[in-house]
Amino acid sequence: MKRIKTDVLVIGAGSGGLSVAAGASQMGANVVLLEGHNMGGDCLNYGCVPSKALIASGKAAYAQNHSAPFGVADVAPTVDYAAAKDHVNNVIATIAPVDSQERFEGFGIEVIREFGRFISDTEVQAGDNIITARRIVVATGSSPLVPPIDGVDTVPYLTNETLWELRDKPEHLLVIGGGPIGLEMAQAHARLGAKVTVLEGAKALGKDDPELAAVVLDNLRAEGIEIIEDTFVARIEKSGDQITVHAQDERSFTGSHLLIAAGRVSNTDELNLDAAGIETTKTGIKVDDGMRTTNRRVYAIGDVAGGLQFTHMAGYHAGVIIRSMLFGLPSKAKTSHIPWATFTDPELAQAGLTEAQARDAHGDKLEVVRFEYEHNDRAIAERKTTGLIKVMVVKGRPVGASIAGYQAGELINLWSLVLANNLKMSQVAAMVSPYPTIGEVNKRAVGAYFGPRLFKSDLVKRVVGLVQRFIP
Template sequence: MFDATETDTKAREAPPARTIETDICILGAGSGGLSVAAGAAQMGVRVVLIEGAEMGGDCLNHGCVPSKALIAAAHHAHAMETGAPYGVAPVPAQVDYARAKDHVARAIATIAPHDSQERFEGLGVTVIRAWGRFVSEREVRAGDALIRARRFVIATGSRPFMPPIAGLDTVPVHTNETVFALRERPEHLIVVGGGPIGMEMAQAHRRLGSRVTVIEGARALGRDDPEAAALVLEALREEGVDIREGAAVERVSGVEGAITVKAGGEEVTGTHLLVAAGRRVDVAGLGLESAGVRHDRAGVKVDAALRTSNRRVYAIGDAAGQGQFTHLAGYHAGVILRAMLFGLPAKAKGAHIPRATYTDPELAQVGATEAEARKRHGARLEVVRAEFAQNDRAVAEGRTAGFVKVMVVGGRPVGATIVGAQAGEQIALWSLAIANRMKMSAISHAVLPYPTRMEASKRAAGAYFTPRLFENRTVKRVVGFVQRFLP
């Protein structure tokens, strides 16, 4: 990330105390930047890694890791109150919110050494803890150093987007960068934004004992399959989360502990406000003009090989404007390493990149949704599905809500939607299939352990062949003919 301050500006204007010549200079020590640094350094390449904030980036410190740790704590609280169908007497959960946050901190601390400055310096990487800025097409200034490199990688991530809402700058506001530092449970949390981050935090806090209101200007989980999203929203509402859709926020007012949000002509007052209205790529302070790197509001402009308008400079992850996922940044790192280390042609693709919302039930998607596939493929599209209500593992666990839906064109999957328990784990099969252009027959031929939820995906693949086999008269006649001559 980049944070230009007056002090930083003055430091950049002073003559550099040292000049470093290197092969690869990486701006940003998040998931993508660390992957490039580790891969290149272990191949003997000279690497400089620049990071002005925390090693590990947003995912480790403010995103994926702390959110999933908090969701885990919330799951245990919820389980104490929902055991009746299993013969376990429900009891009110006694939640110590501060200790739940201790669990979050432990999760971060356990993973942090893998992303630490010490580890990467041990790999031979030169780590500079300062903000970096291009000063020419092949030079970056960071702290007291001027770095000249053969190749540069912009891996600066993104930041929470603060929408232009009247009064938002006058009240205490939390984003994912600050909410995990709270030690006292919010009595009533208002969440502005009904996307994945907003819905995950809404359910987690509700299960930990907070009242929660979610305000979304359009449709909650609006990017996802409407049928799948509806199942998630229904579950959250049943748990007591107040979700208000189609309610654009007009203004915010109040003081700490009593914040009022006016939206859709109504007002709601809570103790804490969390803005989860998306993220924005911030490259304004990187000096991209000096490097001849084109960019716009979506991020750095790149080609299929993730190269910018300056052939020495690549952009990956959020900065490349193609999606904001940790695993996408890691994938991008692998793409450019092929080019930078081995000189091999490599292009980034997006069809096999999955995404998941870790609510309960989870919602996962890879490739095209049904609506997107219908628009793209028309009458060639076939949609097959399997319900978890017909999956033996789901029945045994008493968690049958959800389904697997697969979009198929010419015998190959082009998209898959899974909603239900462990959907984020199960979507991996369909990402593998799409990435390798596998046919539906490859999925149907797989032998899976019984009972597992993954069998639902195999059942969906089988549903593709059902009309072709069991409802096909020609096939039946062939089978009948063969039976007449078999001994």
Template structure:
């Protein structure tokens, strides 16, 4: 058996793990990385990358084969950046095995025993498959298999109306499939209600059936002829089934009890510094049960590097982490939604808003559906919602504002090129100040006095 001693042991080569490994080794640490499956993790192979490639393919009017060729080509183009060869070239020791704790500071990976000063668990998550009666006898897809379908589904049934389900619904509809989304509660239920309704209305106009409050009670049938019976008696029929009801942390292989690491079914428990109950072990990304976004894992990697490499205090925050659903129109959010902000701040909250329909570029290009809504307390944004064309791009500005705790005046003072869609953000800031300037008797009185005295 080979024995390895290392400064930093990273378990899992998804976005978070790769960010820690690359950052730590380039700063002089001895780094060992374990990955028993695919480098790049879920995001590259089954999530963000292939889903956005498929959405683009549908928008570009590709046929089924062209679309799937585009997905594979996209993954292949990005793969070298996440490859074993690249990380070994950086100086990382890469072991292509799964890891399991054999003591609080030791991990077994195949025939190798690794002792580490600090350990980072970044094993991510996998599709959650609920125990719906009959599901064990019916073929179904998850995000890990849907991109490998050889033949186009005639009618795709999707259980789950979250971001994954809604994005896949639109992608497959644009590729010529009939699609029904079956959601036990409310589709896009974690997002701003008003914004979510705009997305759902657009998708229904595109021919996608979205069935809400339809809790699946039984699944029956066979390949090509599947039925889903809801608890209220509704029955939905289709040829293929995609399960998109959420994620579960990848912790079963880790032997966490041996390492004294607290966990439950939602993931590994961490404190604000992302440390587990074993103070030499961190957990980042999906596996710690927090925000399940690639960019959140990347951000957490930076927090850990500060702590593990330099011994400096570092705490993770979540209020400045944006997210987006890449439907058409797109839906993006950072910080508090309007409902959350009203609950937290009450009468102190002001909501600034600007509709896409008032933007000249949106009018010129036919993208007038949507709005920007900013939740403001004492002049500072505490959240922003954008629904509309390229919302995922426009939310970047509010991410910059919120992380740096800037005021609305910083956005109002920005000059946007004309005509640009990005001007919707500046106009939203303008909407915040307009009542203060144009409806203020004090301002009008001052202007009147100044005008009398000016030569």
């Protein structure tokens, strides 16, 4: 058994773990990194990267038979599903060197390709190695949640981890789960020629503003995707080469393939957390505002910490704990400025509070300003006029922004910046957007806030009248 002593031990080489390892090492700390599976974690290998690559394939197919409005004849796309998966694999391979073992060893990090488990409050065993560290970071991420549905263990099903191995296009894809993963993959497959049915136990895109979620859902349904809400799955069975999902209301849905996208579960089972005195909750490892666990030497970041489960959240957590671990400075994580996006077409994005949350928090102090995409000249030129932005404002400061429409995931960046720095609407108004861009949607939303104050104010009109009369 080999014994290793280090300053920082990172368990998990996904987005958060890699960020901590690289940052700590380059700032002078000795770092050991453990990864028993794939470098790059879920995002590179099974999540963000492959899903966006397949979405791009779907967009290319969709464009071919929806080009007539631009003066280009529609053609029926010839879809090679296996070639689309080759595109996905190529994208992963192109990005993989950035997350590779070789790159991180180049930073001076000792990379051990084994899973880690605690054997004491300061020691972790990984294969034939026992590592003692002053600070330990758990960044083991999450895995697909497979609900205990009757019969689920008797049928072949896909998750976001196994979907990428599929080489033959599904004839009819059944999707359990109407969240971002389920709907992104539903639209991508529908555009590539599959029939798709989505079953959601509550409301599809239920964490987002319902008005803006409806913009997305209406478009998905218009593309032929069947989205059935408030439908709980009771039983699943296989007959020949078909899979049938039975709902509690006695309806049934039959397809060729089943994708389960019903949520995520934090990866904690193999860590032996009790040995380190680390407590858990129903959603993951228990942490304080500084991402410290109940063992003061151990931090938990990203999905395993049980909060917002986004790749960029894990990266943000990494920055928070590096300040604390390396410099001994107080550092707390917050969520008020964290954005998220669902990469359907149109996209759906959120930062800060939704309208409903803002009303609960601020009551009559809240103002909601809106701007429709149909009034944006670039959106008109691109024929992308379906969409809406809403900005929630309290005493002149935004507290949230919701966007459904073309490039919503790009537009939300500005509002994350605004929320992170507690900026006023007047400061956003000082920004100049180039014309014609989709980015003007943000600027026009600010205009919708100030317009009534300027153009419908009797005081403003009196002041302007006096200036015109008395100042030469």
